[in-house]
Amino acid sequence: MSESSSAGVGDSLWFAGDFQLAASTVILQPSSGKVVIVHDTEKKTWFLPRGRKDVGESLEQCALREAYEESGYRAEFLPLCLPSLAPTPQGTPRPLTNTEPIYITTHFCEPIRRSETGREYLAFYYVGQIPADAVREEKTGMSDEQAYVGMLVTEQEACARLSDPWEGHIVGKAFWYWRATVKIMQKVREEEEEEKKRKQEQLENERQLASVTDARRASRGFFNIFR
Numbered sequence: 001m002s003e004s005s006s007a008g009v010g011d012s013l014w015f016a017g018d019f020q021l022a023a024s025t026v027i028l029q030p031s032s033g034k035v036v037i038v039h040d041t042e043k044k045t046w047f048l049p050r051g052r053k054d055v056g057e058s059l060e061q062c063a064l065r066e067a068y069e070e071s072g073y074r075a076e077f078l079p080l081c082l083p084s085l086a087p088t089p090q091g092t093p094r095p096l097t098n099t100e101p102i103y104i105t106t107h108f109c110e111p112i113r114r115s116e117t118g119r120e121y122l123a124f125y126y127v128g129q130i131p132a133d134a135v136r137e138e139k140t141g142m143s144d145e146q147a148y149v150g151m152l153v154t155e156q157e158a159c160a161r162l163s164d165p166w167e168g169h170i171v172g173k174a175f176w177y178w179r180a181t182v183k184i185m186q187k188v189r190e191e192e193e194e195e196k197k198r199k200q201e202q203l204e205n206e207r208q209l210a211s212v213t214d215a216r217r218a219s220r221g222f223f224n225i226f227r
Helices: 059-071 155-161 165-224
Strands: 019-029 034-040 045-047 050-052 103-109 119-129 148-153
Touching: 019 059, 019 165, 034 059, 034 155, 034 165, 050 059, 059 119, 059 148, 103 165, 119 165, 148 155, 155 165
Parallel strands: 019 119
Antiparallel strands: 019 034, 019 050, 034 045, 034 148, 103 119
């Protein structure tokens, strides 16, 4: 495992009733360089929007739904140059960016009732974005989430306030890859512009050469008339 991860988890087998799947979104606002975190004004905790996947719902749908319900912001996924191990379909070139999860966390939840034996909670973290003119909506969450307030803060403020240190680490990594992606895509655009300019110059040179060749042929034809 890389330095960006904790130790690997041993081979495990979990039955359907012994685990829960959840999803979260690190919501960035590229225009301001800020991130959305949620403040529970009753419990005085800070966290990234996250929640359990509904039956029949995909992890991606869950991530965006929870982002909206808990933060009040409608986000969309932010493509990043992530080193994902997910393969591409056969014959398809690998894209520079993707919207695969940036992290997965596991937590063992202790049993709440005597009839329970505990469960594994697996959360998939995605990176999303909101535009510069994004407006937070009120009362978007469940009845027990009405004290949640989504707030736009700086990276440093988020890492300092988030109650779970792992989430602070995830936010920092999301910012790092966002900045790296901006630089990479800028370089790609510059290279594309250079290639476009090179092709235009080559085309212009070919046109000029063709024009000179045509002129020479016309000249030879003119003089041949008087031979």
